[in-house]
Amino acid sequence: xxxxxNTTEAAVKTGGxxxxxxxIAQLKREIGRLKQAISGRAEDFVEGVEGLYGSATEGxxxxxxxxxxxxxxxxxxxxxxxxxVSSAFLIGGIIGLLFGLAFGASExxxxxxxxxx
Numbered sequence: 001x002x003x004x005x006n007t008t009e010a011a012v013k014t015g016g017x018x019x020x021x022x023x024i025a026q027l028k029r030e031i032g033r034l035k036q037a038i039s040g041r042a043e044d045f046v047e048g049v050e051g052l053y054g055s056a057t058e059g060x061x062x063x064x065x066x067x068x069x070x071x072x073x074x075x076x077x078x079x080x081x082x083x084x085v086s087s088a089f090l091i092g093g094i095i096g097l098l099f100g101l102a103f104g105a106s107e108x109x110x111x112x113x114x115x116x117x
Contacts, residue, residue, distance in 0.1 A: 078085050
């Protein structure tokens with residue numbers, strides 16, 4: 001058994017060490033290729049995210065411009081027709097009040113200690 005371990009150590013020192021060094025070199029090359037592949041994918045991912053960010057920014061800018069133009073149109077209409085706008089708000093308030101009264105009256109009144117019916 002002692003002879004077997006001595007021959008193994010001798011083989012590692014002479015010829016077996018070359019195989020181990022070759023295997024280590026091959027693993028280093030493989031690690032280098034993996035690093036390159038990962039960095040390439042990371043660059044693709046970053047480019048994709050930048051594209052999404054750019055398109056989202058453009059969309060938000062267009063939406064902001066549309067809202068601004070609509071707000072200006074409404075503002076102009078209110079300035080040109082103040083009586084119509086105030087009448088519309090008044091009519092809306094009256095309709096809301098009537099709905100509130102109708103729904104409030106449809107519920108049964110709560111029994112209270114002072115209301116002994």
